[in-house]
Amino acid sequence: MTESHPTFTPYKAPAGGWGSVRSLLRHGTGDGAPTIEGSRQLQRQNKIDGFACVSCSWAKPAEPHTFEFCENGAKATMWELDTRRVDAAFFAEHTVSELLTWADHDLEVQGRLVEPMRYDADSDRYVPVSWDEAFAIAGRVLRDMAPERAVFYASGRASLETSYMYALLARLYGNNNLPDSSNMCHESTSVGLPRSIGVPVGTVLLEDFEHCDCILSFGQNVGVNSPRMLHPLQEAARRGAEIITFNPLYERGWERFTNPQEPLAMATGASTRISNAYFPVRAGGDIALMQGLARALLDLDDAAQDEGRARVLDVGFIDTHTNGFEAFEAWLRAADWSDIERESGLSRADIEGVAGVYAQAESSILIYGMGLTQHRHGVDNVRMVCNLALMRGNVGRPGAGICPVRGHSNVQGQRTVGISEKPELVPLDTLAAQYSFEPPREKGLDTIGTVEGILDGSVEAFIGLGGNFSRAAPDTGRVEPAWRGLALSLQIATHLNRNHLLCGRETLLLPCLGRIEEDVQNGVAQRVSIEDSTTCIHASFGTSPPAGPMLRSEPAIVAALAQAILPPERAACAPWQEWVDDYARVRDAIEATYPDQFRDFNARLHTPGGFPRPVAARERRWTTDSGKAEFHVPEVLCATGFEDKAGRYRLLTVRSNDQFNTTVYGYHDRFRGIDGTRRVVLMNADDIAELGLDDGEQITLAADFDGDAEVREVGGLRAIPYRIPRGCIAAYYPECNPLIPVSHHAIDSHVPAGKSVPVRVVRGGNAPVPPGPAPG
Template identity: 60%
Template sequence: MSKETKNPAYPWASGGWGSLKSVVRILTQEKVALKDSTILLRQNKPDGYMCVSCSWAKPASPHTFEFCESGAKATAWDTTAKRVTSDFFRAYTVRELLTWHDHDLEEAGRLTEPLRYDASTDRYVPVSWEHAFEEIGRELRAIDPGRAVFYTSGRASLETSYMLQLFARMYGTNNLPDSSNMCHESTSVGLKEAIGVGVGTISLEDFEKTDLMFFFGQNTGTNSPRMLHQLEEARKRGVPIITFNPLKEPGLISFVNPQSPSKMLTPAETQISTQYHQVKTGGDTAAILGICKAVIDADDQAVRDGRPRVLDVNFIDEHTKGFDEFARYARETGWVDIEQVSGLSRDALEAAATEYAKANAVMVHYGMGLTQHRMGVQNVRMLCNLLLLRGNIGKPGAGPSPVRGHSNVQGQRTVGITEKPELAPLDKLAAQFSFEPPREKGMNIVEVFEAMVKGDVRAVINLGGNLVRSVPDRGQTEPAWSRLHMTVNIATKLNRSHLVHGEVSYILPCLSRIEIDRQAGGEQAVSMEDSTACIHGSKGVIEPAGPHVRSEPFIIAGIAKATLQERSTVDWDAWRDDYSRVRAAIAETYPETFYDFDARMWTPGGFPRPMPARERKWQTKSGKAEFMVTEALGEDPDMPEREPGALRLMTLRTDSQFNTTIYNHDDRFRGIKGTRMVLLMNRADMAQRELHEGDRVTLETIADDGIERKVRGLSVVPYDIPAGCIGGYYPECNPLLPLWHYAKESKVPGAKSIPVRVTAVERMSAV
């Protein structure tokens, strides 16, 4: 691959020496002793612990080093030698800590004892676990259950998630939002409507059988680097990989396997993408429609010429509904409109279509670049349209592949974490535990914060998240959080959500899944589900951060017992002491998925969930896979008319980041050092505004709701990004995202498509 195709800020392949140096740096930074760094050899192994960062699949026959740079950083972050004790909180008031950068808060170290906020001193002070559970339970009993919220981060295990959803429903609410609400809810809705299951259909074995892969809006090199091993093997077989992404990302351009001595010691690298198309932000539906149109046109020509069909007409006739309407729409949509909205030429889209038409088995990988849009559900449905045209769902080597960025975000839904009562087995739970679950819909994340701004939420149980930083519209939502009556944060490290506290506020320190979990019933293990819908066991391998740190199941059991008291039919103490009892309850609730749970969770490679769409059984309203006609080609048909000079902002993560956790201020792949307050901008857009590299600008959201949303002090960095599109870091740019700017149907915040303007410029010397 020529150098011109690479990002000049980082003109090397992903992986390689850069990755190794980054791992050594984080181990040194966190004071992880050399002998302790060997725990990485137990990461993602059948008898070890599952990575605490992304949820990419754990193979049955793992590499010796079955971890990536991102996973090593997450492990180092959790196994740090640094500690936050009561002495720390005696030294700093909450007001003082609020001035710290988010990185510095977490960098202070692991939390070691339960804490309660003391308003008289503006400090967190140690309390006993018994006191914490008693007061939290008493406060929850005094609150209308409809005004309490139980949030779950994707780091929670299946056992913890099942316990929390049961506790919340026994308490009387379906307010069970989770991190899916902010990322892949568009997948859960879109795939469910199209093919009857809300998750992807591929397995690791499909990589060995595929003929072509597409990527849309997913940065593998930063967010799921272990996946590069499968891509490397596929490329060795000559499998084309076609990428659609607004930015050139090194992980999707080329890769040097840091586990291969021959590649590390030579200039050898693996070209990943054979075609790389820089689609405009928000132009994905148009790009996918262009490919579909080209394929349908080629099929029409084949019919006219008497040649074999390009479409899989037998599959379409037997297994799908709505093809004729979609084909008519594709034929009638003009290339001029497709090119204008997608930012791509007809030739580029036809080149992708040509490869697609030649391939027998095709998989499509995608991430939040597709789902975090106003039309996010439509984007997912369009991918299904593309796959259905040639029967690429329900056969080896083919299917949709949403790549989840959080370790068990998919699994917690499998065991009942959902605000939608129709998706939870309420009748089964009612019979199993002799109570009447609430039947009214609960609140998702956006709805929670909408209600919070209005003053309609009183308490939040925050299991593992940093909601104050991760949610949109910080100028509205952060003050609302501080007005809550009670906030309970279950966490390994200090973060902003603990400091923007409620009237009654607790920080409850929990074990990382890397740590040995000892209960009265002996050492415990937990389980989680990966992106390919396989379920794995996970067992901690190092000593806990301190004697007063407790497991997530222990904490949930303690709060549930103190809150529900005699109302509960669950022996929470027994579940706390022996997680196999929780797994037995899960298996009773979901027998088709979790039979022989205790034994099967240690199956190398995990055991798969039943997946009807893999067998071409469509659990949709029509009983068939469904094509759809899009509402509009553009990203925001119902937004106010975009003014001249408007830009579309997409928020990004760095290679030194996991969600809101910031490991350091550099972004190696994009050539950024020492700061996160940057704005990646096309040179033509800079010239149009007479901006120079290093100028500091203010961005303001374009909206007509009367609320001012600004982020100041962003340094301009010229970057290879389509004209009219800009990039800024998450969560620094979250204040620009209106709470109401979310995906239709799924309510995923539209963080990849925020209309903004440049309102102020401070001239600076070049960076």
């Protein structure tokens, strides 16, 4: 399937409903679809003795629905169970140079990787290699390399067991170069929350949605990124909870929802209104918005005191549990409403109206997503959410809390068990005693540091545990040619993607089992575990036949790599083969390293709904320097990090509902009414008219960073009218990543600032059409 005959028709139906069913039928009956096996596995998805969805990380209920999967989760399952195969015969037919001209979708749709491959430069093809030889090649390259020049990247797919082993491997090798996909999305959460409330994760459990009476959502697209979350949102809406959404784009999931599991609703077309109110805040305008909400709360509290009514602020909580409120209050009182309205794009009346709703609610949940984290001042955004919660005491009690919605299914969990470039976040002394070695203490490379290292040559080896790093990272146009300078590019994967076609001096492609597939080690079927967005730990048990006899599990591959690349005395520090023979032993090791977090790990593994890790802020214990939750005063009102200028637009990069991260399932973004293409720019109709463009006219986006001499352009795009604030535009990720320089990232957290990129709109133009032939 390639892009062709694009159509643009506004979508007026609710999220879910028959649109979701038809989408599943399209993906479940096409070429390569595992019709019978896919149906069998969907019945097990997110169930107690089933497998954890390989897509999003939303919580799994203790009493699952009959169909505990969403449209995108089902697509991910069908994708993993694809009956098509990418084997030696496929690579014999296609050179790497040819494959580099294919679109992202057309690469991954070829099916599952089923045998280890090595790139042969003479023929420009991947050729078969034995597992032993592949590990020997990796060993030869990495043993001769200074440890700091190798990077161990992890996507959010790997289990807790694999992630723990992988992190230990990197440290035994001699570095903390452990970037992961969290660096690209929620690292602003991991930096901001600890500074405000002392923990790097949210404070909400799934049952809190049963008790809240107000939900505020900032920069999160529930219908695309976490559709199963619509179930508790629907139940809250039906109970009468106020749900208010702030997002630059109107997204269908936050407007209306028809539950496909309700026969009457499906038969009648009935839907549930999710948001009581929806406000299109400007991209980067959330700090100003939240300042306005906080200032309005302060004004309501003043009025309540003047009239002798109950306080709006939870002063008992503020006095007992927080620090820094006086400075925050002074900042609010000095606020200028004209600045708030200009930066947020919303009116004072609307902001004050929302504050009135929030002030009356007994228990509120504050949700946010990458619409807050992926800005230059993303950490300030996160801390402002905390400020709002702290003002009303909405942390550490039932029905209330802070709820960051993470992306990939175990992206939060892998950080929990040691995949972090920050040594201060890992119990290195415990690891030293447990495995009798001295772990490296120097800070490692995150995603931004890895990109910089690839560009300047200081990174010579990249080991990828899943993912599509070069495509997901910023500065794509510079990263791709630089990748060819690596001494080793080793990728552990289930499907072919563009990053695999960027070949270093040695390039290995190692196929692994998927989470849905049966993993038998030492004659016993193994279980793995994952952590969801609410810190609950779940078992995952695959039963589908493996895609091919040569596949190995991720733990087995990591163990073999460890024994190949580590000196014998270092390899002997950990019982790699014992761990592969029985994953329960890995869980015992995890519990020994993190006894407070994983008490009785194996015994509790199959707890319905998962077992929650302890989170101090849930108990109103604050592990900050002051011992209290901290109010924060931002230095700016605009999170973009750049000034507005004539002709400069704020670009948000977005995903379609036919996509998960860099995986593109198809060209049908149903909720936005876009079919047959991804080469679009969503624009306010008045901006299109002001530029003198016709709807659908071809344009080019050009990066517009002050002082940046590099030319960054993406062309072959069509201007499409959409409900979005003036001056803001949206286009798809990862196609627009070439517009983002590696320097444009969140302060402190280093998350690429893909939700506010300064660009100019150029009519027509001859800029490259992504992905296009690779440079060089």
